[in-house]
Structure formats: C-alpha cells, structure tokens
Amino acid sequence: MSVIVLVEHNEGNVKKKNFEAVQYAASIAQKTGTTVTAVVLGTLANDEMENLGKYGAQKVLHVADARLDELHARAYTSALLAAAQKEAAKIIIALHDINGRAVAPRLSAKLKAGLVAGALSYPDLDKGFVIKKAVFSGKAFAYVNITSDVKVITLMPNTFQLNKVDGKATIEKLDVSFGDKDFGIKIKEVNKIKGEIPLADAQLVVSGGRGMKGPENWGLIEDLAKELGAATACSRPVADSHWRPHHEHVGQTGGTVRPDLYIAVGISGAIQHLAGVNGSKTIVVINKDPEAPFFKAANYGVVGDALEILPRLTLAVEKFKQNHK
C-alpha cells in the first residue's frame, strides 16, 4: 500500500507546485503509515526524479513513453491506474491545475473513488477523511469527507510551504500497455506565449482595471511586473475592451490566481473579480477612490492616482533590489 502522486514536468523541469504535491502526499503517507510513490510520465532526467526524494518520495515509477510528454488524459489515466494497481494504492494525488483536472476526475469515475477537487488542507483522519476546499468561488470553505475506500485528491497549488529533507528516490520503470483510445486526441498545434510568466502559477501578479484609463498606460503595469518578476492580469472590462489579451482576465468568468502577492491597480473590486483572486495571500490595492470595495479585501492600500503611483512603486522596487543584492 502506498500513496500515489502524479508528478508533472515541463521541458525537463519539475515545478515548485509539483514538489508541493509530493510533499503533501508524503505527509499523508506518514500519517497513514505508508510510503509515497511518485509517478512520472514521459521524458525526464534521472537526477530530476531522484530529487523528488527531497520532498519525501521514496520511489518513482517512471513510464518512459515520449508520447506522454504532452497531456493525453486517457493515457495518463491508464498509467496512473497501472501504478495504483502495482502499489495497491488507496490514495491518489494530483494537482488542481489544467492537467490534474483532466485526469483526476477520470480516475475517480473509474475507481468509484471520492474526489476532493482543490484541497486546501491535509485530511483530518479523526473525523473520517475530511479535507477543506474553497466553495462559492472563495466566499466559503467546505469540509468534505471522502467515504469510498479509494480516494482521489487534487491539491490547490501554492497552498503549502516547501520543506526540503534529505533523501533520494529510487527509480523503477513501469511498462504500461496503452490502447488506441488512450491517444485518440491528436494535438494539431501548440502556441506558448513566449517570455511571459503563466498567470495560473505566478507567485506575484500585477493586475490593472478600468482605472488605468487605456491600453496606452499599460507600460506602467508591465514595468512594475518586470521589476518584480510578476505576471500581469486584468479585470474583465479591460479584456472585453481589448486593452489586454483575454487570457489575462481574472475573476468569476476568467482565470483564478492564488499568488503570494496580488497588486490591483485601478480595479474597483467587484465580487465577480474577487472570486478569481481571493485565494491570494497578500493583496495590495491602488485606487483613487477611498471607498472602492477592493480596499475591504486588501492587506495594504494606497489611495491616489495609479498613473502617478505606479512609476514610484517601480522605482522603489528597483531600489529595494539594489539594496538587497
């Protein structure tokens, strides 16, 4: 018996959120008196896999089929099923990100296993197998008990701090015999937005609203983002007016972000906007209207004209970086 965790990688790198998933799995394994087996699909260097030991994985099952370098949800499901069977796993963990959300529900349906989608806590074993998750777009939390024998969890990225330990995972190859349907979807084209930090994973986000007045002023947002190493986002009317590309729109009908820092510039803070950002650890609001509702959700506020404040803030970050070299 062991806990299985899907570890994804991108162009040879394992991201922080994937280490977080391994560490989460390791902690559950410890509580339930078992071990963690990480499942790596596709091409990844051995030392990257051994490295997973630093976050608590004892073992890696590696399905080294290069077709798995891209998401094929059914093939991923087959591979995880094979791994779960091999390890007699009762608990399967993935991330609550685009790929995890395509694979984990399939596993749940296949195994008649209860799913908690977007876990924010470790399971409370005293009350059953109870996990906290956000509901109503962050306006409340629910404590969900999984009652089935097998359990599937997708962990919300950026929920836990990483703590490295000493350790090196052993690598074992796993052969999976895939069926035709596993690769039924053909990928015709992939377009990555070059040089930008993907919003969903960003630790720092600078976001602009209608208070920025027009697309000609976005250089100010970009300068600050660049200085901080942050991703950029916007409110819905900004994307609807084509001031910014659609993928930057966050909120109820756009993307959801959970950064350490969200800087909202000239955004009023409508409830539909907050729904996409209320998982942020720290929120800074810059708005000329002291009554703007966003201030109620903020940790730090600056009342004033964004067009004047932004260059000062960018300069202050630059100076700070020089002093902390």
Add this chain to the structure above:
Amino acid sequence: MKILVCISQVPDTSTKIVLKDNNTAINNQGVTYVINPYDEWYALIRALELKEAGIAGDVHLVTVGKADTEPVIRKALALGGDEAIRIDADSNDPYETANYIAEYAKTIGYDLILCGKESIDYNNGAVGAMLAELLDADYIGFASDIQIAENTATVKREIEGGEETDISNLPLVIACQKGVAEARIPNMRGIMAARTRPLKVVTPAAVSAVTSILSYELPPAKAGIKLVSPDNMAELVELLHAEAKVI
C-alpha cells in the same frame, strides 16, 4: 448529430453566503439562482449556434436537481434547445452527478456533450471529465473555441502558458470557458416557445455519493488594511518584504 448540454443551477454571482444549521448548510433564503455562467454563456450558446448552422440536430439540456431547479432549466430552454431533462436528485458529489447524467446519456447516445469549465458553487470542474470516463469518450477541458465538421471536432484549449489545438473524433465531452461563444439574452419569442418545449423528469439511476460535505466555514475577516501614503512607496515595498514576506 445530437448534443447534450449540462446545466447546473447556482447562486447568482453576487450572492452573499450565509450559513445555517450549525454551519452544516447554506441558507438559501433570499438567494437568487441562475444558470451556471459557463454553462449558459458558453456551452449552451455554442450548442445553439451549431444547431443554427445546421451542424447539430437535436440539442437537449440536462440538469440534476429537484423540482426547485425547474425555473432555471426553463430559463435555459428560453434561450433555445429542443427539450430539457431534469434528473430528479439532489447531489453535491460530482461522482454521483456525473453518474446520473451518464446513465441518462447512454439511453439516447449523444455525439457531443458540452458542459461548463466548472460550477461556481462547488468549484470542482470535475463532472465533465467524469462523464467522459463513464461514457468511454474523450474529454477536452478549458475549451475556448469549438468547430465541428463531419465527425470531427477541432477544439482550442488552454494549456499552461498558452493554447493548444486538438482534433478529436466524436463522441466527445467538452468543458467550455470564455471564447467559445458570446452571451445572449433570451427574447420574448424564445420565452414563449420554451413553454411548449418538453421538460422531462427522469428518475435517477441507483448511485451512491462517495463524498459528503460535513460543514462549511466563512473566510476570516481581513485583519484590517494598512494604508500607505502615495508618496512613500519605499515603505510599501519594505512592508511587503519584512511584514508580508512576499518579496
């Protein structure tokens, strides 16, 4: 080609959540229910567009819900669609919901099932992919563009840091988000026509939930905001570093 659109009823986006019964339930007094925005604006409208373009034949709408969800499914029918099906069950377990829909879908045999990226009440984003598994079909999530020709779907979907174009045979389940279609407002003719369109009530298949919600909690109030003078951005940076520890 037959399309099934999954419609979930959710509290209006501006609802303030209030708990009751010792935090074990949501107080639905005064709550206005609407069609889940992703289901309405994107999944349903795209299905109707495909019908209008002569690509789709029947468009069916399905909801898993008790009788109190009928006004919302009627509202969906007012936008369009040939018939609505209400599976008479109350569920907040995605596995249970997906099984109910899958069992019904098997009796008809749909070529395309459209659902929303996620429901804005329980935020699982799970029912679509589960349905695909239960129906032995492919699934594409986070779709932003759907084209159908012959028996093939060409779908743009979000990937980490970009976009991918996928080609898939039908049957297929697609979870829709922004980009798939433009929202519409129901007109009087649609509202009148909806009255005459059938709303079938179906007894749910025998399925048990595999999760249950034991209790709810409201987020703690923010500990109070710290205002920083617009002339002192160095202070803000210092606070973000030393106090909030985010830079």
